[in-house]
Amino acid sequence: MCRHLAYLGPVVALGRLLSEPEHSLVHQSWEPRRQRSGTVNADGFGVGWYAEEDPVPARYRRAGPIWSDLTFADLARVVRSEAALAAVRDATRPGADGEAAAAPFADGPWLFSHNGAIRDWPHAAAPLALGLPPVELLQLASRTDSALVWALVLHRLRAGADLGEALADTVVEVASAAPGSRLNLLLTDGAAIAATAWGDSLWYLADPETERMVVASEPYDRDSRWCEVPDRTLLTATRTRVELTPLKETPMGEKERA
Numbered sequence: 001m002c003r004h005l006a007y008l009g010p011v012v013a014l015g016r017l018l019s020e021p022e023h024s025l026v027h028q029s030w031e032p033r034r035q036r037s038g039t040v041n042a043d044g045f046g047v048g049w050y051a052e053e054d055p056v057p058a059r060y061r062r063a064g065p066i067w068s069d070l071t072f073a074d075l076a077r078v079v080r081s082e083a084a085l086a087a088v089r090d091a092t093r094p095g096a097d098g099e100a101a102a103a104p105f106a107d108g109p110w111l112f113s114h115n116g117a118i119r120d121w122p123h124a125a126a127p128l129a130l131g132l133p134p135v136e137l138l139q140l141a142s143r144t145d146s147a148l149v150w151a152l153v154l155h156r157l158r159a160g161a162d163l164g165e166a167l168a169d170t171v172v173e174v175a176s177a178a179p180g181s182r183l184n185l186l187l188t189d190g191a192a193i194a195a196t197a198w199g200d201s202l203w204y205l206a207d208p209e210t211e212r213m214v215v216a217s218e219p220y221d222r223d224s225r226w227c228e229v230p231d232r233t234l235l236t237a238t239r240t241r242v243e244l245t246p247l248k249e250t251p252m253g254e255k256e257r258a
Contacts, residue, residue, distance in 0.1 A: 003028040004087035004103065004113040004186050005220070006193045008239045009212030014047060015076035018086050021220040028218065029066050029088040044089040044102030045072075048111040049081035050190040055109045057083075057190065063098040083190040085111040101142040105150040109189045112153060114146035115217055116182030116199055121145045124178035128152060149174060153187065163187050163194035164236040168247055171196050171234075186215065195235045196247065202229040204242060211239040 005025050007017055019026040029045065046061035062069055066088050087103035103113035118125050125148055129137060132151055141147045149170060156166040171183045175198065182199030195202055195215050205214040205226050215237060219226040229235050234245040 002087055002090045002103070002113070002115045003217040004085070004115050004184075005214065005216040006083075006085045006111075006186050006188050006195070007212075007214050008083050008188070008191070008193060008237075009207075009214075010210060011080050011082050013077065014049060014079050014081065014084060014086075015073075017084065017214075017220075018047065019073065019076055022222065023218070023220050025086055025088060025216075025220065026066050028220075044099060045069075045087065046099070046102040046104050047072075047076075047084060047086035048104040048106060049079060049084040051081065055190065057085075057104075057106060057109070057111055059104060059106055059111075061099040061102040061104075063102065083188060085113060085186060085188050087113040087115070087186075101144045101147065103146065105141055105147065107154055107157075110154070110157060111188050112150050113186040114149045115184035115186070118145040118149070118174060119178045119180040119182075121178075124181075125174075127177050128174060149183070149185065153185070163189065163192055164234055164245070167194045167196050168234045168245070171198055171247060184217070191238070193235070193237045195229070195237075197229040197231050197233045197235070198247065199231070202233075202235065203227060204229065204235060204237065206237070206240075206242050208240045213237050213239050213242070 018024055044063045045066035048057040048059040050057045085104045089102050104111040136151055140151055152170045153166050167185045167187055175181055184200045184202055185196045187194045193215050201218050203216055203219050203226050232247045234247055236243045
């Protein structure tokens with residue numbers, strides 16, 4: 001598994017979000033509290049953020065553990081943003097993809113992360129890959145299940161789906177092809193957040209007064225306002241609103257939400 005976090009709200013230094021809290025994302029890279037599979041998130045990390053008046057986010061990604069990257073610590077201290085998405089990647093099998101396999105994945109205004117795994121990868125994913133145009137398969141960011149999930153989400157976004165629809169339909173499709181997969185997805189365009197809880201923990205912290213929204217794999221502090229998202233649920237949020245929609249697995253080729 002992995003750990004990830006998305007933020008919308010007042011301008012904040014990335015370090016205030018990712019490294020300073022008592023149980024920050026950096027801390028979760030070696031001591032997650034609610035991770036259901038895996039224990040150390042040391043095979044890469046990344047953060048994406050939006051600059052003022054620029055809809056295309058910047059990213060910083062690396063293949064190693066986040067705690068050993070002094071450049072990240074420096075960036076996190078001085079880079080400020082109103083919207084960001086960050087992730088730390090679980091220890092995985094050896095591979096040649098390096099930082100290309102580290103979230104967030106990106107295209108245009110979108111940032112994406114997958115916390116989980118497609119069961120029986122890559123065999124169960126073959127029908128999913130066949131449903132994508134060849135050119136989109138050739139553009140996969142890496143040879144990982146997360147990169148394929150991102151391609152499926154991106155295909156829907158480019159076809160006009162909104163954030164929540166793109167995630168929900170992708171989760172149902174992947175879960176139908178590979179039952180037992182863990183599919184906690186996180187997506188933002190800098191103005192809204194969509195996420196799914198499917199096989200691992202997901203929480204959100206809403207503060208309407210300051211127009212701050214955080215969606216994360218687990219709480220990073222002891223704020224009593226953190227709320228857990230039920231399993232098999234789609235979350236969609238802006239700075240001031242949260243909506244939870246139950247998701248239901250369906251046979252291959254069908255789409256359904258409870």
